[in-house]
Amino acid sequence: MISLYRAGDSILHRIPAGWKLLALAICALAISITRLPTTGTIVLLGAATTVLLSTGAGLRGTALAWWRLRWLIVVLGGALVVFVDVTAAVQSTGRVVAMLLLAEAVTRTTRTGDPLDVLRRLFRPLRVFGVDPETPALAVSLTITMVPVLAGLLEQVRDAQRARGVRLGVRAAVPLLVLAMKHADDVGDALTARGLAR
Amino acid sequence: MAFEDVSYVVDDAPILRGVTTRLTASRTAVIGANGSGKSTFARMINGLRQPTSGSVRVLGLDPAADAARVRSRVGFVFTNPEAQILMPTPAEDLALSLGSLPRAMRTLRVARILEQYGLAGRGDQPVSELSGGQRQLLALAAVLCTDPRLVVADEPTTLLDLRNARRIADLLLTLPVPVVIVTHDLELAGRCDAAVLFDGGRVVEMGEPPAVIETYRRISA
Amino acid sequence: MAFEDVSYVVDDAPILRGVTTRLTASRTAVIGANGSGKSTFARMINGLRQPTSGSVRVLGLDPAADAARVRSRVGFVFTNPEAQILMPTPAEDLALSLGSLPRAMRTLRVARILEQYGLAGRGDQPVSELSGGQRQLLALAAVLCTDPRLVVADEPTTLLDLRNARRIADLLLTLPVPVVIVTHDLELAGRCDAAVLFDGGRVVEMGEPPAVIETYRRISA
Amino acid sequence: MAPDRRPLSADLARIAVFAALVIVLGTVMVPLPSGVPITGQTLGVMLAGLVLGARRAPLSVLLMLALAAIGLPVLAGGRGGLGAFVGPTAGYMAGWVVGAVVIGLIAHSGRFTWWRAATGSLVGGIIVVYLFGIPVQAAVTGVPLDLTALSTVAFLPGDLIKATLATVLAVALHRAYPRAFPAGVAAPARAVGATPVPAR
Ligand SMILES: Nc1ncnc2c1ncn2[C@@H]1O[C@H](COP(=O)(O)OP(=O)(O)OP(=O)(O)O)[C@@H](O)[C@H]1O
Ligand SMILES: Nc1ncnc2c1ncn2[C@@H]1O[C@H](COP(=O)(O)OP(=O)(O)OP(=O)(O)O)[C@@H](O)[C@H]1O
Ligand SMILES: O=C(O)CCCC[C@@H]1SC[C@@H]2NC(=O)N[C@@H]21
Ligand SMILES: [Mg+2]
Ligand SMILES: [Mg+2]
Numbered sequence: 001m002i003s004l005y006r007a008g009d010s011i012l013h014r015i016p017a018g019w020k021l022l023a024l025a026i027c028a029l030a031i032s033i034t035r036l037p038t039t040g041t042i043v044l045l046g047a048a049t050t051v052l053l054s055t056g057a058g059l060r061g062t063a064l065a066w067w068r069l070r071w072l073i074v075v076l077g078g079a080l081v082v083f084v085d086v087t088a089a090v091q092s093t094g095r096v097v098a099m100l101l102l103a104e105a106v107t108r109t110t111r112t113g114d115p116l117d118v119l120r121r122l123f124r125p126l127r128v129f130g131v132d133p134e135t136p137a138l139a140v141s142l143t144i145t146m147v148p149v150l151a152g153l154l155e156q157v158r159d160a161q162r163a164r165g166v167r168l169g170v171r172a173a174v175p176l177l178v179l180a181m182k183h184a185d186d187v188g189d190a191l192t193a194r195g196l197a198r
Numbered sequence: 199m200a201f202e203d204v205s206y207v208v209d210d211a212p213i214l215r216g217v218t219t220r221l222t223a224s225r226t227a228v229i230g231a232n233g234s235g236k237s238t239f240a241r242m243i244n245g246l247r248q249p250t251s252g253s254v255r256v257l258g259l260d261p262a263a264d265a266a267r268v269r270s271r272v273g274f275v276f277t278n279p280e281a282q283i284l285m286p287t288p289a290e291d292l293a294l295s296l297g298s299l300p301r302a303m304r305t306l307r308v309a310r311i312l313e314q315y316g317l318a319g320r321g322d323q324p325v326s327e328l329s330g331g332q333r334q335l336l337a338l339a340a341v342l343c344t345d346p347r348l349v350v351a352d353e354p355t356t357l358l359d360l361r362n363a364r365r366i367a368d369l370l371l372t373l374p375v376p377v378v379i380v381t382h383d384l385e386l387a388g389r390c391d392a393a394v395l396f397d398g399g400r401v402v403e404m405g406e407p408p409a410v411i412e413t414y415r416r417i418s419a
Numbered sequence: 420m421a422f423e424d425v426s427y428v429v430d431d432a433p434i435l436r437g438v439t440t441r442l443t444a445s446r447t448a449v450i451g452a453n454g455s456g457k458s459t460f461a462r463m464i465n466g467l468r469q470p471t472s473g474s475v476r477v478l479g480l481d482p483a484a485d486a487a488r489v490r491s492r493v494g495f496v497f498t499n500p501e502a503q504i505l506m507p508t509p510a511e512d513l514a515l516s517l518g519s520l521p522r523a524m525r526t527l528r529v530a531r532i533l534e535q536y537g538l539a540g541r542g543d544q545p546v547s548e549l550s551g552g553q554r555q556l557l558a559l560a561a562v563l564c565t566d567p568r569l570v571v572a573d574e575p576t577t578l579l580d581l582r583n584a585r586r587i588a589d590l591l592l593t594l595p596v597p598v599v600i601v602t603h604d605l606e607l608a609g610r611c612d613a614a615v616l617f618d619g620g621r622v623v624e625m626g627e628p629p630a631v632i633e634t635y636r637r638i639s640a
Numbered sequence: 641m642a643p644d645r646r647p648l649s650a651d652l653a654r655i656a657v658f659a660a661l662v663i664v665l666g667t668v669m670v671p672l673p674s675g676v677p678i679t680g681q682t683l684g685v686m687l688a689g690l691v692l693g694a695r696r697a698p699l700s701v702l703l704m705l706a707l708a709a710i711g712l713p714v715l716a717g718g719r720g721g722l723g724a725f726v727g728p729t730a731g732y733m734a735g736w737v738v739g740a741v742v743i744g745l746i747a748h749s750g751r752f753t754w755w756r757a758a759t760g761s762l763v764g765g766i767i768v769v770y771l772f773g774i775p776v777q778a779a780v781t782g783v784p785l786d787l788t789a790l791s792t793v794a795f796l797p798g799d800l801i802k803a804t805l806a807t808v809l810a811v812a813l814h815r816a817y818p819r820a821f822p823a824g825v826a827a828p829a830r831a832v833g834a835t836p837v838p839a840r
Contacts, residue, residue: 005711021722024722024726028725028726071671071673071675072673072674072675072728074673075673075674075675076674076675076728076781076783079674079783079787080781080782080783083783083784083787084782084783084784088782091782092781092782092783093781093782095780095782096727096728096780096781099723099726099727100723100726100727102726103721103722103723103724103725103726104721104722104723106721106722107711107720107721107722107723108711110710110711116710119706119710135652136703136706138505138652139652139655139656139659139703140703140706140707140710141505141506141507141511142505142506142652142653142656143656143659143660143663143703143704143707144507144707144712145504145505145506145507145546146656146657146659146660147660147663147664148545148546148547149501149547149660150657150660150661150664151664152501152547153281154664156276156278156281157281159241159246159276159281160274160276160281160282160284161284162246162265162269163244163246163269163272163274163276163282164269164274164282164284164294164295164340164341165266165269165270166284166294166295166297168284168294170804170805170808170809171284171285171808171809171812172284173805173809174284174285174286174809174812174813174816175280175281175282175283175284177687177691177809177813177817177820178280178325178326178813178816178817178820179278179280179281180657180661181654181657181691181813181817181819181820182280182817183501183502183657184650184653184654184656184657185650185653186497186499186502186503187502187503187505187653187656187657188649188650188651188652188653188654189462189467189497189502189649190495190497190502190503190505191505191649191652191653192467192490192649193465193467193490193495193497194490194495194503194505194515194516194561194562195487195490195491196505196515196649197648197649197652198486198648198649230580231580231581231582231583232550232551232552232578232579232580232583233550233551233552234580285816286812286815286816287815287816324815324816324817324818325816325817326816326817326818326819329453329454330453330454331452331453331454356577356578357453357577358453358603359451359452359453359455359603359639360452360603360605360635360636360639361452361639361640362452362453363603364639382579382580382581382584384581414581415581418580418581418582418585419582
């Protein structure tokens, strides 16, 4: 699986992942409780775009980020113009777009492994309850490893069904589930054998 | 069955490169290293994979164009019976293969097949409670009961013990129709009438099994 | 390693029945029919399964009571490397095994191990892009790099071709620590110093490989 | 923990496998202009609830969302990153977590039957998800609540089909592989997660 992280050396790249996540959460909260006026919304949009530009996304990357939001803008904005009014349309749509751009900036500049460290740190206090702070990070990696395995199982099952030439409809997915559960049992054993879980 | 300059490329990676071969023996073994293209070759026989270039003819048909017809005539046995068994119980799985028969007859045939393959009394047990060998037998039964005119098996004995492996091998090798068996078990390959050796997506040798196996041993050394 | 009248029962089905055995050879093969209890036996050695009754001692410890300590000393290699490789890339998977080392040293060791097992340059590639043989090598490397004092392998070569199977077998058979190999490959079993034959959840014979294999062939006929 | 109780590792592996399954199901999707797609992932959430039960299913969904949060393209149509959590779909995703709990509670409130599975999927997999999803969508987008609620009719046919699928699949899996479920048929009264060691 390809991470959405893009290598670089911008300010945002150098800020620790935990702070960025915290800042984003605060922004999301602030933006959704303060009802910015239209000019404020436009300033916010400009600021968000600048932040994204500052991550080294370049004009092209930034434009692409906007382009991906085009349907949201058209439909959400359109609906609000029709059902409410133009001011509401600009303010609401603007807020959503600005948040999404800021989130993209954080995602682009944060290596997949860094939030894993944040995850570990977040879970450290839970140690007193007998939770191993490594477990969530391990679970994340485990899932990443399993996605291609499941895709492979899916292909096996698909081949086998086409070869038998039977039409099963929904129940075609049963063997996939069976194989997936077997795989889980085997992985469970491996986790234990490698001393990573009880 | 004839392959004519068949290539298969996935994401710019050539998996088969210009395979030209004609299988005429009644029992053909396909051997070769991991990743040499054996399974891909086998899957082309019934159109599960389609050549990027070149042509395949099986039983006088083109599996790419006539997939449904070819598949109804070619039985395919996979390595992992779990992927192949589609229903929760053996009886239901066999009934699925016999879909075209009227219900009463189907029940009778299912019972007969279960007995024939040593699965009598297990027809209504969850498939997950069968042993590895029993599962492979069921998968094979579900394929053979449709009376295919050609059988392709991709490593059908790898997970099996001596007795089960022999049983499956005996079943496959005494079929009244031609069989193609992909295998790493050179003893099994030796019991066929012809062998094909794959290496790096090419057929590098074809002929009497002892000679081909010898070459395989040599290039693997 | 000693098993004393060990039984294992799941849902009233006896899987091991009164197994008593003492493995002293440096390389022991475990053979027997599908479902005879070999894998269950192997899993008991490091406490992955715990006896319903009877006692197990491994390296002087009881795997049921001292599971963590036993597992840190016993390396376990599974049939299917896909289930055993837990991380998305080879380098991460090896690093996981070396968790106790400081980070800088770990990176160095990982690079060294990758090279040693013919995986140099593939450390950061997704595991799904490795070949079957490379995957088994990685799984083995991840186990051996923890310097286990005993290695148990459950059919480690079944999915492999001649060359890969030989490579894995050579690696296992030349380890400086005792090895227990569960296998259907009688050639591999023959290369061990001792063999144990399972049948119906019991150890029915133990001794020099040729004699035990002979018995296995006889009872499988 | 008694010696023959399922170890944590088996739980962890099953939780991860269902998270991966939900991810794989994300490849089945129909984008809608509202920014909230029709997605196969709800089927995965229902299956997780039905198979894993109320304790582990929400962990599986949370795990999958954690992957999205750290910037992996695991949401429908290869989306990912933190944007999803501040966008119009955020409430639905929260609803998945709670919904998974509700599905598990209903489906495993007694012997596992098709009607318990169906009720669980409908209540937990649809009603609960919408209860969380619609208000958040309205709040984020600024579209009035009633209009937002009306617009979700677009999901209803798909979600009803998915609930049916989930029910059929879970019942079939229960017959083919009973060990996959938290409490065996023979022992419905046993606490979730306290099943005998299932793995081979
Ligand atoms: N859909 C695919 N996408 C990418 N690579 C593929 C695909 N199918 C096969 N390959 C690659 O093609 C090569 C040949 O695969 P194939 O399964 O035919 O080998 P094989 O000879 O059957 O090997 P084995 O003995 O291990 O079963 C392998 O390197 C495999 O990774
Ligand atoms: N958790 C379980 N629940 C029910 N049955 C089980 C369980 N684990 C193992 N079995 C059964 O116990 C028997 C022995 O299994 P085991 O895996 O030890 O056999 P094996 O000798 O390794 O066989 P193979 O050669 O096929 O690998 C089999 O019949 C299997 O179906
Ligand atoms: O991918 C996301 O960001 C979440 C999508 C949420 C989609 C909701 S869930 C309930 C309803 N049913 C669908 O098929 N889609 C919506
Ligand atoms: Mg193959
Ligand atoms: Mg076994």
